[in-house]
Amino acid sequence: MARIKAKTAQEILMExxxxxVSDTERLLEHTASLAGxxxxxxxxQIRDSLLRARExxxxxxxxxxxxxxxxVAATEDYVQAxxxxSVGIAAGVGFLIGLLATRR
Incomplete structure (x- = not known):
């Protein structure tokens, strides 16, 4: 469960x-009309920051x-060993999901 939350948090952070980055690129395009x-x-500076951010x-x-x-490799190794x-854990998780689904 903690891994799922961590992965979700990482995905949100990446998004x-x-x-x-895309907003900064748009800002850079809008400032193209400025002179001086x-x-x-x-x-x-914005371009340099964008390059570092992309990297x-x-x-x-x-x-x-x-x-x-x-x-994935660790999970496959565990299931093979x-x-x-693994079948018992999967059955238990399926049972719990079934219980939660019937509650609604």
Missing amino acids: DFQTL DQADELRE TLKLTEDALQERGKAA NPWQ
């Missing part, structure tokens, strides 16, 4: 970060994918 040295400097986003995405693959326990 928020992607929204921030300060506006050029501001645009350059960070890509690294985070890659790390999340690696952790996801490791979790303990098939009957």
Whole structure:
């Protein structure tokens, strides 16, 4: 359950970060009409920040994918090593979901 919440929180964080990057890109496009040295400097700083943000986003995405693959591999190893326990756990979870679904 904690892993599900953590994954959901990570997904929300990634979506928020992607929204921030796209909003900043739109801001950069809107400031293109501004003139002057300060506006050029501001645009350059925004571009640099966007590049760093994209790199960070890509690294985070890659790390999340690696952790996801490791979790899948660990789960597969556990199921192969303990098939009957896995069947019992799956049956128990299915039973609980069935109980919760009939309550509504």
